[in-house]
Amino acid sequence: MNPPPINQRLAANRFILDEAECHITVNQPLARASGTADRLIACCPAKVYSWAPDGSLAVEYAACLECGTCLAVADPGTLEWHYPRGGFGVHFREG
Numbered sequence: 821m822n823p824p825p826i827n828q829r830l831a832a833n834r835f836i837l838d839e840a841e842c843h844i845t846v847n848q849p850l851a852r853a854s855g856t857a858d859r860l861i862a863c864c865p866a867k868v869y870s871w872a873p874d875g876s877l878a879v880e881y882a883a884c885l886e887c888g889t890c891l892a893v894a895d896p897g898t899l900e901w902h903y904p905r906g907g908f909g910v911h912f913r914e915g
């Protein structure tokens with residue numbers, strides 16, 4: 821039996837948003853100047869990062885899958901990331 825497609829499996833996840841604390845902080849000027857912002861947009865599988873209409877880097881942290889890819893592509897000093905506080909964040913329902 822084949823597993824369901826990835827989009828169906830991801831849709832089964834549940835996200836509990838921590839509205840009091842964002843677990844991602846971007847140094848906006850440094851991230852733009854270093855190219856980190858473009859890499860974050862290109863590499864995040866959850867599309868957490870995008871360019872806002874005002875030219876800043878928008879961070880929609882509620883959709884974070886906690887995969888760590890952004891830490892691998894960010895230059896030093898451009899990104900602070902930690903797991904959401906206990907009970908918050910993604911709750912995987914499939915594998």
Ligand code: SF4
Nearest residue numbers: 864884885887888890
């Ligand atoms: S941990 Fe993964 S899903 Fe979350 S912001 Fe970073 S790259 Fe995106």
